[in-house]
Amino acid sequence: MQTVQPSVMLGSYVWAQDRLPADEFTLRLDELHAAMDRNGWPVILVYGDVREHAALAYLSNFIPRVRWGMALLPRRGDARLLCAMSTRDLPAMRTLTWIADVQSGMGPEWTKAFDPWFERLKGERAINIGTLGFDFMAPVLFQSVRASLGDRFVLQRADDISPVPPIRKRPRELTMMRASCKVIEAAANTFAASWRGSHEPETAALDAERTARSLAAQDVRTLVSLDGGRTLAPYQGRFEKIPGPLVGYIAVKLAGYWADMFVTVNDARSKATQQAEAALDMLIAKMRPGAPVADLHATAVDALAPSELHPVLSGSVGHGIGLSLHERPQFRAAGDGAVMENAVYTLQIGIADAASGNALLSAMVRSSPKGADILTRSPSTTAT
Amino acid sequence: MNLQAIVGNNVRLAEATRHLHDQSLDGLIAASNGLNNFLESNAVYVLAGVRPIGASAVVLDRDGRSTLIVTPAWDEERAAALSSTDRTVGTDDLATTLQSVVGTHRLNVSRTVSIGLSLLGQALVDRIASALGTLPNAADELARDLARIRSAEELAAAERATWIAERGYERLLEFARPGLREFELAAELYCFTKKLGAEDNFLLLSASQHNLAVRAAGERILDVGDIILAEITPCYRGQFAQICRTTAIGQPPPVVREKYAILQDAMSEGLTAGRAGARVADVTRAINGVIQKAGYGDYCRPPYMRVRGHGLGITSDRPGDIVERNERVLESGMVFVMHPNQYIPESGYLMCGEPVVVSGNGCRALSARQAQLDIIAV
Numbered sequence: 001m002q003t004v005q006p007s008v009m010l011g012s013y014v015w016a017q018d019r020l021p022a023d024e025f026t027l028r029l030d031e032l033h034a035a036m037d038r039n040g041w042p043v044i045l046v047y048g049d050v051r052e053h054a055a056l057a058y059l060s061n062f063i064p065r066v067r068w069g070m071a072l073l074p075r076r077g078d079a080r081l082l083c084a085m086s087t088r089d090l091p092a093m094r095t096l097t098w099i100a101d102v103q104s105g106m107g108p109e110w111t112k113a114f115d116p117w118f119e120r121l122k123g124e125r126a127i128n129i130g131t132l133g134f135d136f137m138a139p140v141l142f143q144s145v146r147a148s149l150g151d152r153f154v155l156q157r158a159d160d161i162s163p164v165p166p167i168r169k170r171p172r173e174l175t176m177m178r179a180s181c182k183v184i185e186a187a188a189n190t191f192a193a194s195w196r197g198s199h200e201p202e203t204a205a206l207d208a209e210r211t212a213r214s215l216a217a218q219d220v221r222t223l224v225s226l227d228g229g230r231t232l233a234p235y236q237g238r239f240e241k242i243p244g245p246l247v248g249y250i251a252v253k254l255a256g257y258w259a260d261m262f263v264t265v266n267d268a269r270s271k272a273t274q275q276a277e278a279a280l281d282m283l284i285a286k287m288r289p290g291a292p293v294a295d296l297h298a299t300a301v302d303a304l305a306p307s308e309l310h311p312v313l314s315g316s317v318g319h320g321i322g323l324s325l326h327e328r329p330q331f332r333a334a335g336d337g338a339v340m341e342n343a344v345y346t347l348q349i350g351i352a353d354a355a356s357g358n359a360l361l362s363a364m365v366r367s368s369p370k371g372a373d374i375l376t377r378s379p380s381t382t383a384t
Numbered sequence: 385m386n387l388q389a390i391v392g393n394n395v396r397l398a399e400a401t402r403h404l405h406d407q408s409l410d411g412l413i414a415a416s417n418g419l420n421n422f423l424e425s426n427a428v429y430v431l432a433g434v435r436p437i438g439a440s441a442v443v444l445d446r447d448g449r450s451t452l453i454v455t456p457a458w459d460e461e462r463a464a465a466l467s468s469t470d471r472t473v474g475t476d477d478l479a480t481t482l483q484s485v486v487g488t489h490r491l492n493v494s495r496t497v498s499i500g501l502s503l504l505g506q507a508l509v510d511r512i513a514s515a516l517g518t519l520p521n522a523a524d525e526l527a528r529d530l531a532r533i534r535s536a537e538e539l540a541a542a543e544r545a546t547w548i549a550e551r552g553y554e555r556l557l558e559f560a561r562p563g564l565r566e567f568e569l570a571a572e573l574y575c576f577t578k579k580l581g582a583e584d585n586f587l588l589l590s591a592s593q594h595n596l597a598v599r600a601a602g603e604r605i606l607d608v609g610d611i612i613l614a615e616i617t618p619c620y621r622g623q624f625a626q627i628c629r630t631t632a633i634g635q636p637p638p639v640v641r642e643k644y645a646i647l648q649d650a651m652s653e654g655l656t657a658g659r660a661g662a663r664v665a666d667v668t669r670a671i672n673g674v675i676q677k678a679g680y681g682d683y684c685r686p687p688y689m690r691v692r693g694h695g696l697g698i699t700s701d702r703p704g705d706i707v708e709r710n711e712r713v714l715e716s717g718m719v720f721v722m723h724p725n726q727y728i729p730e731s732g733y734l735m736c737g738e739p740v741v742v743s744g745n746g747c748r749a750l751s752a753r754q755a756q757l758d759i760i761a762v
Binding site for chain 2: 002003004005006007008009010011012013014050051065066086087088089090091092134135136137138139140142206209210213214216231232233234235236237239311312314
């Protein structure tokens with residue numbers, strides 16, 4: 001779910017080397033090197049900013065706290081990481097990545113840090129360079145990259161040729177995601193419990209956020225309904241009782257990995273909640289490697305009929321999740337692709353129906369040959 | 385619905401419309417990438433009064449008619465209730481909808497200017513260029529120039545944000561103790577200020593026995609003898625306000641007090657120098673002068689400090705960074721944070737800063753109590 005982006009990432013902002021040691025990144029780079037060899041890229045540039053940085057985080061562990069970062073990864077030789085931070089902040093930035101050479105790329109530092117690094121690539125012929133994440137780069141920075149590289153280097157978009165991060169999670173990533181799921185579960189339970197005691201949706205959301213942050217979450221996003229679940233809204237500071245059920249959303253990021261969850265709690269069990277629970281059960285039951293995502297969408301929508309999917313889901317009943325809150329594929333009617341083994345998905349079901357009521361529920365699952373391994377699921381929907 | 389805010393935002397729309405007339409332009413497209421950077425102007429917020437969730441745009445024509453486009457589509461109802469534009473459209477495809485709205489307003493793109501397209505991602509900008517046939521000329525400074533002087537409502541919001549920051553710092557003094565992890569303290573502060581009405585908080589908080597700089601909270605466990613650095617920056621109704629504070633756990637060595645007094649003196653000089661009509665460079669030199677006089681002139685540059693203050697988003701970040709190369713003239717009603725934060729070899733990095741409003745007599749701190757070296761008894 002899209003929510004308001006906070007101005008800065010706070011919380012536990014560290015490289016979790018006990019869980020993601022340096023050799024993990026060697027293994028990840030091996031896959032990248034193979035793609036570089038196949039495509040003739042002696043260098044790949046990986047961009048990420050404070051909004052979207054999955055590829056950068058996957059390959060370098062660096063997550064921009066503000067502005068942007070860019071890894072300059074050669075096939076041979078030493079990597080460099082540029083970040084849009086003052087030189088004052090570099091000692092702290094160096095603790096966040098395995099890349100030893102971290103430089104400021106902000107303002108006048110750009111040409112000092114970016115341009116000389118390419119002197120290693122001498123020659124007469126044009127040289128192709130792969131790029132990851134450049135779709136998110138602001139035009140002004142893109143122009144700086146082009147100006148620095150000149151005509152001798154040709155940028156080639158690598159995002160589709162060699163997708164990073166891969167949809168299938170590595171074993172250590174699954175460990176990270178299980179940890180994120182523990183935090184989202186604790187936060188969602190607080191969300192529900194707080195509402196049961198107060199019937200104040202925004203108080204409940206803030207209590208949930210506090211729980212997540214006290215468990216070392218780096219980022220927490222919440223949405224709540226102030227109209228009984230018909231729409232969702234970001235924080236408004238209305239700490240007051242609101243009639244109707246609690247319908248809310250929370251996402252947490254722990255050591256780079258996201259988990260998210262919808263929370264619906266009713267004083268009396270509504271038809272919408274029953275329908276949503278049944279549809280979610282059906283969707284989970286169909287989650288097997290190879291299942292086309294369009295078929296899964298159809299399964300969920302059929303289970304909800306005659307009610308329609310909640311508008312806040314924008315026509316999707318799930319998607320991948322990991323270093324990005326929104327990873328491929330989207331489970332839409334016209335969605336491409338199929339479920340992959342050892343990928344992690346968030347499955348999201350909702351109804352906004354004048355007759356049945358309003359409900360939003362979700363589960364996070366790992367797909368396995370035996371079916372869905374449920375990592376976490378929305379808490380109880382009943383008030384007691 | 386905040387009627388006062390809407391009136392204020394209508395003033396910005398009126399000013400922007402006047403600008404279109406003055407420059408013989410057809411229209412304006414103001415875009416936002418959905419980020420609320422505390423150092424940037426968010427043109428969509430300036431013109432519509434809405435903090436967007438995703439990429440968004442305001443289209444304004446020379447007749448003063450305006451449309452807000454928000455993504456995702458489901459956010460339309462909330463945005464429409466808050467927006468000071470004539471119309472609000474929700475969409476999941478900003479480029480295509482922008483093309484349609486530009487057509488509705490009958491804008492000739494070659495006689496239209498843009499704000500903030502340079503902040504969007506390259507891929508989205510390419511789609512917009514394709515949809516419109518070309519990109520409008522950039523007028524990226526326009527929103528921050530229009531909003532450079534805080535309106536009465538904006539100043540009141542900045543004062544409220546400062547009040548929240550000060551209450552947040554009081555909470556830090558109550559809550560911080562040896563054994564607590566940095567992120568636990570940050571969590572408490574962040575949620576505490578949110579409960580007081582802050583919609584966001586650019587919060588940096590870290591501790592060490594000898595700090596090199598302030599940084600984001602980590603897993604470090606607070607200990608006796610630590611110096612806690614806190615940059616507390618709540619946002620209230622679109623106005624960020626920042627206080628910078630230094631707190632010792634237990635009695636600090638006398639040298640820390642002695643060096644902290646240098647920063648306080650520098651702050652005092654900066655407040656006096658920051659009168660309307662002065663240049664930002666003059667304020668910077670006044671601050672640096674005190675630090676140079678104390679023998680630390682070589683440290684008045686990165687990595688020992690960053691800037692002596694800066695503007696505060698999300699309406700206008702004028703007057704910009706408080707640095708010697710900034711020749712911008714201060715005007716009454718401008719708001720920025722002044723902070724002579726500094727690394728000093730004997731004490732480590734120390735922080736001292738207040739949000740200030742410019743007046744003819746100098747800068748007035750919005751905070752009720754200016755920074756001092758505080759001590760948490762152990």
